[in-house]
Amino acid sequence: MSSENVRFTDFKSDKQPTWCPGCGDFGTMNGMMKALAQTGNSPDDTFVVAGIGCSGKIGTYMRSYALHGVHGRALPVGTGVKLANPDLEVMVAGGDGDGYSIGAGHFIHAVRRNVDITYVVMDNRIYGLTKGQASPTSRPDFETSTTPEGSKQQPVNPLALSLAAGGSFIAQSFSSDAMRHTEIVQEAIEHDGFSLVNTFSPCVTFNDVDTYDYFRDSLVDLSEDDDYDRHDYDQAKDAILDADKEYMGVLYQNDDSVPYHEAHGVTENMADIPDGAPDGATDLVREFY
Amino acid sequence: MHDDLNWAIGGEAGDGIASTGKIFAQALSRAGRHVFTSKDFASRIRGGYTAYKVRTSVDRVQSVVDRLDILIALTERTVDENLDELHEGSIIIYDGDRTEFSDFEAPENVTALDVPLKSLAEDAGGAIMRNIVALGAVCAVADFPIENLDESLEKRFGGKGESIVNNNKEAARLGEEYVEDEYTDVTQQYELETTDEDYVLLNGDEAIGMGAIAAGCRFYAGYPITPATDVMEYLTGRIEQFGGHVVQAEDELAAINLALGAARAGARAMTATSGPGIDLMSETFGLVATSETPLVVANVMRSGPSTGMPTKQEQGDLNMMLYGGHGEIPRFIVAPTTVAECFHKTVEAFNLAEKYQLPVYLTADLSLAVTEQTYEPGEFDMDEVEVDRGKIVDEGDISAWQNEKDQFKPHAVTADGVSPRALPGTEGGVHMSTGLEHDELGRRTEDTDVRVEQVDKRYQKVDTAEEQEDFDYREFGDPEADNLVISWGSNEGTLVEALDYLEDDGVDVRVLSVPYIFPRPDLSDDVEAADDVLVVEANATGQFADVVEHDVLDRVKRVNKYDGVDFKADELAADIKETLA
Ligand SMILES: Cc1ncc(C[n+]2csc(CCOP(=O)(O)OP(=O)(O)O)c2C)c(N)n1
Ligand code: SF4
Numbered sequence: 001m002s003s004e005n006v007r008f009t010d011f012k013s014d015k016q017p018t019w020c021p022g023c024g025d026f027g028t029m030n031g032m033m034k035a036l037a038q039t040g041n042s043p044d045d046t047f048v049v050a051g052i053g054c055s056g057k058i059g060t061y062m063r064s065y066a067l068h069g070v071h072g073r074a075l076p077v078g079t080g081v082k083l084a085n086p087d088l089e090v091m092v093a094g095g096d097g098d099g100y101s102i103g104a105g106h107f108i109h110a111v112r113r114n115v116d117i118t119y120v121v122m123d124n125r126i127y128g129l130t131k132g133q134a135s136p137t138s139r140p141d142f143e144t145s146t147t148p149e150g151s152k153q154q155p156v157n158p159l160a161l162s163l164a165a166g167g168s169f170i171a172q173s174f175s176s177d178a179m180r181h182t183e184i185v186q187e188a189i190e191h192d193g194f195s196l197v198n199t200f201s202p203c204v205t206f207n208d209v210d211t212y213d214y215f216r217d218s219l220v221d222l223s224e225d226d227d228y229d230r231h232d233y234d235q236a237k238d239a240i241l242d243a244d245k246e247y248m249g250v251l252y253q254n255d256d257s258v259p260y261h262e263a264h265g266v267t268e269n270m271a272d273i274p275d276g277a278p279d280g281a282t283d284l285v286r287e288f289y
Numbered sequence: 290m291h292d293d294l295n296w297a298i299g300g301e302a303g304d305g306i307a308s309t310g311k312i313f314a315q316a317l318s319r320a321g322r323h324v325f326t327s328k329d330f331a332s333r334i335r336g337g338y339t340a341y342k343v344r345t346s347v348d349r350v351q352s353v354v355d356r357l358d359i360l361i362a363l364t365e366r367t368v369d370e371n372l373d374e375l376h377e378g379s380i381i382i383y384d385g386d387r388t389e390f391s392d393f394e395a396p397e398n399v400t401a402l403d404v405p406l407k408s409l410a411e412d413a414g415g416a417i418m419r420n421i422v423a424l425g426a427v428c429a430v431a432d433f434p435i436e437n438l439d440e441s442l443e444k445r446f447g448g449k450g451e452s453i454v455n456n457n458k459e460a461a462r463l464g465e466e467y468v469e470d471e472y473t474d475v476t477q478q479y480e481l482e483t484t485d486e487d488y489v490l491l492n493g494d495e496a497i498g499m500g501a502i503a504a505g506c507r508f509y510a511g512y513p514i515t516p517a518t519d520v521m522e523y524l525t526g527r528i529e530q531f532g533g534h535v536v537q538a539e540d541e542l543a544a545i546n547l548a549l550g551a552a553r554a555g556a557r558a559m560t561a562t563s564g565p566g567i568d569l570m571s572e573t574f575g576l577v578a579t580s581e582t583p584l585v586v587a588n589v590m591r592s593g594p595s596t597g598m599p600t601k602q603e604q605g606d607l608n609m610m611l612y613g614g615h616g617e618i619p620r621f622i623v624a625p626t627t628v629a630e631c632f633h634k635t636v637e638a639f640n641l642a643e644k645y646q647l648p649v650y651l652t653a654d655l656s657l658a659v660t661e662q663t664y665e666p667g668e669f670d671m672d673e674v675e676v677d678r679g680k681i682v683d684e685g686d687i688s689a690w691q692n693e694k695d696q697f698k699p700h701a702v703t704a705d706g707v708s709p710r711a712l713p714g715t716e717g718g719v720h721m722s723t724g725l726e727h728d729e730l731g732r733r734t735e736d737t738d739v740r741v742e743q744v745d746k747r748y749q750k751v752d753t754a755e756e757q758e759d760f761d762y763r764e765f766g767d768p769e770a771d772n773l774v775i776s777w778g779s780n781e782g783t784l785v786e787a788l789d790y791l792e793d794d795g796v797d798v799r800v801l802s803v804p805y806i807f808p809r810p811d812l813s814d815d816v817e818a819a820d821d822v823l824v825v826e827a828n829a830t831g832q833f834a835d836v837v838e839h840d841v842l843d844r845v846k847r848v849n850k851y852d853g854v855d856f857k858a859d860e861l862a863a864d865i866k867e868t869l870a
Contacts, residue, residue: 013721014694015732043719049550059721060733065713067553068723070576076510076543080550080558082711084761086509088554090715106546109539110639124833266534271712273505277674278531284499285669288317288489 005006008037011046013063014208017197021055023203023213027175028122029058031199032091035185049078051103054129055122055201062140072102075110078117083269086261089189090116096123100156107158111165114193116259120173120185121158121196124203125210132206143211159240159251162196168257169195170236170249174215175202178225180248187250191234193257214244222249294345294431294479295356298420300363302330302337309361309420310341315429316441317345318663320434321484325350326492326661329602338370351662351782352359358479359430361423365389368396370835375399380475383427384419384469384564402426402472409463409603414456420661421457422537425464432477434463437634447588459476470692478735488663493631493779496669498523500635502560503674506585507533508847510547512540512566515599516655517570517589519682537663541566547574552584553722555712555791556807557639561587564606565596571614574648578618578747581700581708581738582678583642585635587651589658597718602655604778607832610817611807616720617744617851619751622650622806624672626763626781629668631657636674641758645677646707649784652806654827657779687717696720702742712848737852744851747867751808760805762812770797773819777833806833809840 011033019025036046045063048256051057052071059066069077078092086121090170099107110117126144127133127208134144134151137158141150162170169191173181181199188195200215222228222239228249229235236252293767298309306743307328314324324368325344331337331340342357344350357374359366362383368375375381377398383390385403395401413422421442428435439858442457469476491499498520509528511521525535538544542559551558562570562868566586588610592603610622621641621813631653638651682690690709691697699720701708706730711718725733726740734740754760766774766788781802791798799819803809808852816822816837824834850856 044321044716045714046714047554059723062661063719065548065553065719066721068721068725069549070572073542073546073573076538076546077553079536079549080508080510080552081554082550083536083547084551084554084556084558085713105539105545109543208675221429244578264534265529268532269531269555269714270507270534270551271714273507273557273676273678275676275678277503277671278505280530281671281674284502284527285489285666285671288491288495289487289664 003112004035006040006042008034010043011036011063014063015060017057017061018093019057020205022204023054024124024175024203025055025058025122027178027181028120028199028201029061031061031119031173031175031181031185032093033180034182035088036091038121038182039189041189046091047078047081049074049081049090049092051094051098052129053098053127054203055095055096058093058191066250072098073106074098075103075106075117075119077108077116078112079113081177082115082117083261083266084206085267086116086267091118093120093122095128095135096125096137097127098119100158104136104156108165111162111167111194111196113260114166114257116193116261118185118188118195118197120197122201123158124207126200126203126207128203136268138208144206157240158196158198163237163240163252167196167252167254168193168254169250170252171195171197171241172200172246172248173197174219174248176212176216177248180221184250191253193254193259194263218246219248220245222247222251229245232237237277293344293350294352294358294481295342295344296427297340297342297371298363298423299338299340299367302339304339305342305364305420306339306363309424310343312421312438312441312445314343314425314661315444316437317343317481318488318490319440320437320481321368321486321488321849322347322481323350323488324490324661324663325352326464327353327656328659329639332669338366340367342372345481347484349742350634353614353785355860359427361420361427362419365393369506370395378431378478380430380478382423382430394478394734394747400475402468402475404464404467405868406464409467410460413460413463414451418460421460422464425461427563429465429468429476430477431531432603433481434483434525434595435461437483437497439443487666489666490661490663491628492519492659493628493659495520495523495562495624495658496628496631497635497651497653498527499669501585501639502528502531502630503584503632504557504636504639505676506559506639507531508548508551508556509533509560510536510538510544510551511560511562511565512538512561514566516591516658517561517563517587519568519658520587520589542570542573545577548584549573549582549777553713557643559587560583560762561589563589563591564593567606567609567613574616574620575616575618577614577648578620579724579726580721581747581853582648583646585638585642585651586648587653590652592652602827604654604827605832606652607806607836610652611836619747620648620650621754621808622647622652622803624652624777624806625657626778626804628657628660628662629664632669636806640675640677641754644707645754646679646710647747660779680707682709682711682715682718684716687711687715691717692730698731699731700727700729700743700746702729702746703786705753706746708754711805735853737854739819741852757810760808760810762801762803762810765800765802767797767799768858771820772796772798773815773822773824774798774825775803775837776800776825777806778826780827784825806836808856809836811840812837813841813843
């Protein structure tokens with residue numbers, strides 16, 4: 001499939017999503033598909049990795065090479081795919097539980113490796129698939145089936161984690177603002193290095209606090225602020241650590257970022273191997289004389 | 290019996306024991322002598338007792354013995370630790386410069402040579418070379434041409450510049466001269482004959498790493514753990530020369546998932562770990578199997594359970610590899626029994642993984658992994674390496690594996706259980722893989738028929754492999770003997786030598802050494818034909834013995850159901866009737 005002719009619907013599988021009507025994940029996925037098509041990718045050269053959760057089902061509804069992995073481990077899989085074949089466009093998607101709870105360790109390490117992956121986290125501040133328990137981004141006073149008196153724990157700030165780990169592209173979007181979400185994911189794909197897009201993707205079934213209305217009313221779009229410079233680390237730090245406001249847009253970008261595979265010369269497609277030992281292998285034996 | 294010499298250097302961890310031992314072992318190997326090394330190391334970096342032992346002979350040596358002829362003692366404890374192995378004729382070389390030896394009394398009947406290692410080393414250019422002085426002293430005692438040592442020193446220190454090499458050579462000479470001048474009566478007490486043979490000296494971990502590169506492995510991800518780390522250390526710096534890359538992952542869960550990603554992108558990929566790491570990997574191991582991804586997972590076993598004894602030998606993870614993980618998944622387990630086999634079976638593990646599209650455990654025990662042994666270089670013939678990538682489709686033949694909607698079927702049901710693979714980037718091969726039960730397209734399903742079909746498809750690979758592959762064993766000893774001894778892993782070398790002792794005692798045995806745990810050769814006929822059957826293994830419960838017993842005692846009939854639905858009475862009755870018939 002030549003990439004000029006690709007339309008966003010080519011990234012759609014013929015499987016109907018089983019997400020609840022109104023789930024934020026629909027909008028998140030649509031934006032991802034549009035952004036992929038608009039950046040000139042084709043399903044044949046795209047690899048999508050997802051974890052487990054309502055959000056993790058995205059690999060089923062999109063059409064590309066894909067792996068639907070185990071809970072929390074999608075980022076290492078995406079890293080392996082990208083390093084083995086840097087020609088592929090690699091996208092990793094998952095939920096806030098998947099990425100910031102069970103997969104939190106991998107998140108930090110993926111950021112610090114700066115592998116050229118676009119990581120979209122569908123943040124609904126709840127566990128959807130297991131039916132409504134607290135997630136690491138849930139508010140401390142948020143009551144759920146496992147936290148009837150509130151979660152008693154501080155929420156994680158994924159943007160701050162990313163910044164602390166040396167993130168080179170840190171963004172936040174909102175699934176129902178289709179245009180901005182698509183733009184932001186598109187910028188993330190175009191960024192050379194690891195890109196985090198934390199996408200607010202409301203769960204209409206289990207979260208009646210972090211709702212569409214809440215995000216629509218509270219999110220401040222940084223693209224409308226002429227004084228905001230995403231390349232200014234200190235400004236980004238202040239916005240990311242701002243306890244009173246939540247922002248949308250690209251909060252930080254380092255244009256000098258060199259992705260891992262380029263920095264370390266891992267640029268060949270590793271699938272191409274000879275049908276016997278590679279040239280020069282005999283030298284390996286000689287070393288032991 | 291061998292005309293062999295047993296030598297050791299012992300001291301505290303951090304004393305440079307391993308590198309000194311290796312220098313000597315290499316010198317012997319270059320001099321055309323066979324070598325078998327073993328390490329006694331505690332799991333700490335400083336302060337623990339450490340020893341490196343070298344057994345050498347002009348004949349092949351394949352095990353340790355409890356006799357020491359020459360001992361370099363860097364600490365007094367070294368002598369105590371090895372007391373039982375010293376005999377009349379043993380020679381101890383100790384550092385007379387060290388105060389702890391000031392009123393040292395050598396064990397009875399043993400000759401102890403007081404050699405001022407530190408001062409002689411300083412004369413040659415630095416106290417750090419005291420172990421090399423000791424090696425020079427050994428050359429005098431064992432009538433071993435010191436030029437062989439020179440070559441080893443060049444190899445070891447060549448990168449650090451000529452003057453360092455020359456200082457080390459000088460240090461060795463000073464040691465040799467000192468013994469020749471001061472202890473004329475013990476010089477040449479032993480004689481290390483040299484030959485024109487060319488040997489290579491390497492351990493199992495190194496052979497696994499070398500086999501991986503030979504097989505075309507390009508991607509390795511791992512997390513450090515004794516005794517598997519050497520595989521990663523070997524590959525780092527070497528695999529890059531062949532277009533590959535090593536990632537030190539943040540943990541074992543990441544390591545296996547990184548390798549899984551690379552494998553799905555089409556690379557030959559591998560991870561290696563030891564017991565505790567295998568525990569962590571087991572969830573993803575199931576995903577690898579269900580998504581039918583070819584992957585080699587090396588488990589270099591150490592003693593367990595839990596953190597066990599990290600630096601000690603055990604073959605205790607067999608059950609974990611055979612049965613570990615929830616649900617049921619076919620996985621192959623290949624278990625080399627010699628260092629050379631570590632190379633060949635690694636190549637084979639990659640071929641099996643890709644031919645059958647499943648995870649393959651490649652397992653070595655600690656002894657096999659860390660003991661260095663000499664081999665003829667021809668045992669590692671790169672021209673003989675064959676790479677079989679199994680069924681891969683390209684754009685031209687992809688349509689045969691698409692449905693009527695041009696969707697590719699990654700899990701197409703075939704007679705042999707193996708479906709063609711489309712590597713990402715292949716036009717028309719777009720598909721998803723998942724750990725969920727899926728249909729031929731890779732899509733989630735709970736359909737009872739499809740579930741059964743896919744489980745059967747995955748297990749069909751085992752039958753196919755049993756038909757197509759040669760899962761053989763090696764045989765030693767008396768083929769007619771009534772006593773049958775079965776072994777796996779590193780025990781083979783020791784058993785081969787034990788045969789001599791048994792023969793002396795008039796005990797005839799037939800030995801089978803089995804390098805495949807699953808699928809494995811059928812041993813039932815051998816077992817049934819023998820009077821006494823013994824399985825030798827380094828664990829408490831006899832895990833391989835259980836497996837052999839299970840195969841022989843094939844009496845239990847099975848009624849199974851795995852479509853996800855409860856047994857129903859009428860259906861069960863019918864099944865039982867049919868099974869009984
Ligand atoms: C090892 C493991 N532990 C627990 C689960 C159960 N589980 C499935 S989804 C999920 C939480 C998903 O939450 P989130 O990532 O926020 O995604 P959402 O469903 O909200 O989109 C959990 C705990 C699992 N599949 N695997
Ligand atoms: S439970 Fe919540 S997150 Fe899951 S599909 Fe329904 S709305 Fe979406």
